Amino acid sequence: MRVMVREGLFTDTDPPALLGSCCGVCGSAHFPRADTCPYCAAEGPEPVELSRRGTLWAWTAVTASPPGYQGEVPYGIGVVELPEGLRVITRLTEGDPGALSPGQALELRVVPLHRDGDGNDVVTYAFAPVEAVAP
Amino acid sequence: MTGVVVSGVGLHPFGRFEGVSTTDMGVVAVRAALREAGVGKGGFQAAFCGTAYGGVATGHKVLSRLGLTGMPIVDVEAGCASGSAALMLAAAAIRAGQYDTVVVFGTEKMPKGIIRSSFFEPWQEEAGLAATPAFFGLRAQRLCQTSGVTKNHLARVVVKNRRHGVANPDAMFQKETTVDDVLSSRVVCEPLHLFMLCSPNEGAAALVLRRADLPTPAVPVTLAAAVLRSHVPGPVLSESTPLAGLADESVPAPTSLAATDAYEQAGLGPRDLDVVECQDTDAARELLSCEELGLCEPGGSAALLDSGATALGGRLPVNPSGGLLSKGEPLGASALGQVVELVRQLRGESGPRQVDGARVALSHTVGRGANAGVVVLTR
Numbered sequence: 001m002r003v004m005v006r007e008g009l010f011t012d013t014d015p016p017a018l019l020g021s022c023c024g025v026c027g028s029a030h031f032p033r034a035d036t037c038p039y040c041a042a043e044g045p046e047p048v049e050l051s052r053r054g055t056l057w058a059w060t061a062v063t064a065s066p067p068g069y070q071g072e073v074p075y076g077i078g079v080v081e082l083p084e085g086l087r088v089i090t091r092l093t094e095g096d097p098g099a100l101s102p103g104q105a106l107e108l109r110v111v112p113l114h115r116d117g118d119g120n121d122v123v124t125y126a127f128a129p130v131e132a133v134a135p
Numbered sequence: 136m137t138g139v140v141v142s143g144v145g146l147h148p149f150g151r152f153e154g155v156s157t158t159d160m161g162v163v164a165v166r167a168a169l170r171e172a173g174v175g176k177g178g179f180q181a182a183f184c185g186t187a188y189g190g191v192a193t194g195h196k197v198l199s200r201l202g203l204t205g206m207p208i209v210d211v212e213a214g215c216a217s218g219s220a221a222l223m224l225a226a227a228a229i230r231a232g233q234y235d236t237v238v239v240f241g242t243e244k245m246p247k248g249i250i251r252s253s254f255f256e257p258w259q260e261e262a263g264l265a266a267t268p269a270f271f272g273l274r275a276q277r278l279c280q281t282s283g284v285t286k287n288h289l290a291r292v293v294v295k296n297r298r299h300g301v302a303n304p305d306a307m308f309q310k311e312t313t314v315d316d317v318l319s320s321r322v323v324c325e326p327l328h329l330f331m332l333c334s335p336n337e338g339a340a341a342l343v344l345r346r347a348d349l350p351t352p353a354v355p356v357t358l359a360a361a362v363l364r365s366h367v368p369g370p371v372l373s374e375s376t377p378l379a380g381l382a383d384e385s386v387p388a389p390t391s392l393a394a395t396d397a398y399e400q401a402g403l404g405p406r407d408l409d410v411v412e413c414q415d416t417d418a419a420r421e422l423l424s425c426e427e428l429g430l431c432e433p434g435g436s437a438a439l440l441d442s443g444a445t446a447l448g449g450r451l452p453v454n455p456s457g458g459l460l461s462k463g464e465p466l467g468a469s470a471l472g473q474v475v476e477l478v479r480q481l482r483g484e485s486g487p488r489q490v491d492g493a494r495v496a497l498s499h500t501v502g503r504g505a506n507a508g509v510v511v512l513t514r
Binding site: 006025030038039053059060061068075086088089097114124 | 226251255256258260261262263264265266267268269272273274276277280321322323324325326368369371372378379380381382383425
């Protein structure tokens, strides 16, 4: 079975979406979804699906398995800026930092992490270079 | 409001010590600080102990071994800034007239390797997002983009601090390194190589604080400010380690918040400083700290390093102790270790690494939470 690394962060749909929220008082967007705005403390931000495309703001790659991680190394980690004015920490499908450039267009994917003890394929959200999309 | 002085300091060296417990190290540091201050049983009214991995009642275990319990003992956890938090509480209690003498210490034995932090949820570990060096790498890459910092600059921060550490018998690494050696060490998270990251390790540090109007045997050093601030949300790469932040560069970093408060409390500014100990968890963090503390203009940290100002013998030596890059980082002890270094610098006791004529000093720690601590000392 295919399971999300954590429910409520993204939809495992085609195309997928990150689940965020938007504050009706200060207008800021959040990820993950919040029941109180972290910026102005107003309660009840509106749940939204965030933009699937963004631009690359910072990136690196992890070369040794961090604690609790069972997937492959190296893997990419970066910050993607979304049109909502949000910068999201995310895995990148590109694990070679030299293959990426600032401001590059990226889009959301759902990617496999590892198979858990119950035989489930665990998946998570990641961003991929738009150029890499098959024609 | 009464002033506060540091009347005694003590240290257990930072490194790896098989068979020596968190309590053992704390005992060494506290005993040394009490001796310097001429304080014994019944001579202090409260104790604050910083530790992140020490476990339940770490402070009580240290003071029990010394036969010095009965007063309130408060254990404080604030990540890398645990010692800063303990110091802030102790200083505030003296200023408020609650106590006249307080012991503040930190002691720690860190696990080896990449630090497993209970800050992260299990799914973040599973998704590979609990990789602390990756956050350092992302921050370093941004600094390279905004401040003209190159890998060569990052390597030269390590070379500078390791050169300072040669003269520090309490440091883990007391051997110089070269730009080539640093850049030949393996890449952990671009642009950071292994030698650009500090080692989590073990150690302890202690201070005795007193009301300024009471006599002290050692040369008293004035604690002009001891500030702790948490983050204001927004910066995605701040030590609050959020999953997302705002595309808004105007929100100040936790370090800048703490520094602004500390300068105001002390009635001093960055131009008045003679010596600084700052958080160099990685080489880029030292440069970023220089910018966030106002030691240079925003974007000016590469030029500051190039000018030689931050090396011993320069205008404003940064990390004369060798920094965390030489000493290693025992979370609960590291902030107070910086203060011990600066007290000795202000007393003129630092031997080959002495900053001549130092009268105003600043220490800085920042870590997960976010917690940012800034301390200003004068003599």
